[in-house]
Amino acid sequence: MDRKRELKQQYKETPVEAGVFQITNKQNNKIYIGSTKNLKTLNGIKFMLDNNGFTTSKALQTEWNQLGKDAFTFEVLEKLKKNDDPFVTEKEALAELEEKWLEKVQPYGEQGYNQKQAR
Template sequence: MKSKKELKDAYRQMTFRMGVFRLRNKKDNRVWIHHSMDLDRAWNSVRLQLQSDRHPNAALQEDWNRLGEENFMYEIVEELEDTRDPAVDYKKEVQALYKLCLEELQPYQDRGYHQQKS
């Protein structure tokens, strides 16, 4: 059995997929975009929120409830490579990537579930 220290060290060595993902409504192609330092964990969390009727985006939650999970598709939009460079601020890079995706995909009004900031 591994010691607590060995388990912590092993966890620190793990890499997680980080970047931007979208949840696409297959019926009308509206999208909800999100970013994370751990894409898999974020998707599991969002999915659980939607399944539990607890997602903060009311329009997305309403469509999920009405159309069902089978009418939504999880898609990774951009994935950031972990180069293990200590000089890189990955959190800042993921946030910048998210802003670029919002700008490019424009998930507002009839194209998405986001509210446009004025």
């Protein structure tokens, strides 16, 4: 029981890091790029995909259901650096970081699962 308590405490003490991640389909190389305020929640995203609950990208969910989790890899692309600028919120900074990666990778159409946002 002590080991369980120790692991729980370790988890709580691990700093919360925001960042951008990538999910890659190893069979067709299609990519999904997303961001999260807490990179520890990537397991939650896997859980949603496993349970047909990933509503952000229907195409990714469909292929996950067809191919299974072993056909995909998860990768952290970049962690959000702490910003001391009081005029920039973490949410805004994270959105900018995600946009940078979307521009760089272009995971749209045949290359990915993301949808271009209307501006």
